[in-house]
Amino acid sequence: MSWSLDKANKVWKCSRYDDLNPGSINNLVEYGQPVGPYERGFDQDFDPDFGNVIVEMSQAEVMNSGYGRMITPTCFPIVQLFLQGAGNIPAGSYDFAGLHRFGLTSSRRINTDLYGDNTYGITSGTIDASSAAYVHGTVGFALMRGTRFLVAQHLRRVEAEIGALDDNWDLESGNWLVNRVNFLVAVLIAPDNYNLTAPIQIRYRGPGRRLTDRAQVPVSSGWSRYLPFWP
Numbered sequence: 001m002s003w004s005l006d007k008a009n010k011v012w013k014c015s016r017y018d019d020l021n022p023g024s025i026n027n028l029v030e031y032g033q034p035v036g037p038y039e040r041g042f043d044q045d046f047d048p049d050f051g052n053v054i055v056e057m058s059q060a061e062v063m064n065s066g067y068g069r070m071i072t073p074t075c076f077p078i079v080q081l082f083l084q085g086a087g088n089i090p091a092g093s094y095d096f097a098g099l100h101r102f103g104l105t106s107s108r109r110i111n112t113d114l115y116g117d118n119t120y121g122i123t124s125g126t127i128d129a130s131s132a133a134y135v136h137g138t139v140g141f142a143l144m145r146g147t148r149f150l151v152a153q154h155l156r157r158v159e160a161e162i163g164a165l166d167d168n169w170d171l172e173s174g175n176w177l178v179n180r181v182n183f184l185v186a187v188l189i190a191p192d193n194y195n196l197t198a199p200i201q202i203r204y205r206g207p208g209r210r211l212t213d214r215a216q217v218p219v220s221s222g223w224s225r226y227l228p229f230w231p
Contacts, residue, residue, distance in 0.1 A: 003034045005043060013055045017066040018126040020057065020202070022134045024171055026191035028053055028200055040097035051197040056205055059163045063140035066125035066164075067114060067132055071211040073160035075120045077106040082149055083156055094149045108143040111166070133187065136202075139143050140165035144208045156215050163208030171201035 003024070004017035012034055014020045024034035028068060032048020034055075035041045062068050072081045078099065081087075087102040112119040114132045122139075124132030146161035171190055 003041060004107045005046065010049060010052065011056050013056045015061065015229060017057065017061045019137060021127055021131050022189055025135050025200070025213050029196050030189040050195045053196065053200045054203065055200060055227065056203045058206045059204045060206060062164045062204055064164060067122055067136060067139060068141060068162070068164045068209070069122055069125060070121045071162055071173040073158050073162070073211055075110055075184060076108055076143055078104060079158050079160065079213065081106050082158060083213060089151050090155065091151050099149055111138065118170040136167055139167060142177045145205065158213050159206045162211065166204060168199040169201035169202065170196065170229045181229060187193050
């Protein structure tokens with residue numbers, strides 16, 4: 001089973017992206033745990049706090065099997081600017097603070113949703129699109145602290161670590177009930193008994209997914225050629 005309970009902290013840990021689905025969300029809403037009372041793994045002794053329901057999943061799972069698997073470094077504004085040659089930056093390796101010293105302060109976060117816009121080429125991952133919209137709705141990503149920006153003669157390279165931003169689920173607050181999603185669907189698949197008093201917190205932990213992009217500059221004509229590659 002991909003679900004386990006950290007009883008000391010009352011955190012439900014999910015090791016498979018596709019097991020965080022509408023069924024498990026509805027069970028968390030009704031019972032405070034991801035399985036129902038007649039399913040394997042139901043904990044009869046667990047006393048849920050419906051104002052503090054927490055789910056944790058690894059960054060690797062959501063970024064490799066989930067909705068983050070199509071996100072690349074050049075989705076982020078700061079990477080685009082860096083690879084286009086912004087800033088008079090000497091040769092070396094830099095973190096975000098280093099870039100800021102040279103005036104590159106653009107955002108290292110992006111936001112999108114799973115309602116069908118497909119911004120940044122995002123997909124629902126290993127669950128179907130309607131399930132992803134129901135569970136996650138709006139989502140975000142960030143370049144993590146492990147990201148490095150490297151400058152050499154006629155070359156810039158970004159060694160990016162990308163992670164998903166923490167999420168939440170709350171049917172009544174309209175987490176996914178927007179005009180682009182049919183309200184009737186929510187009526188049909190929403191939980192029978194709604195016991196939440198605060199949104200379910202969905203947290204992502206651990207290292208993100210690593211990808212590399214680079215841009216090369218010919219000697220005579222500046223930043224005129226963009227060459228992506230994947231390690």
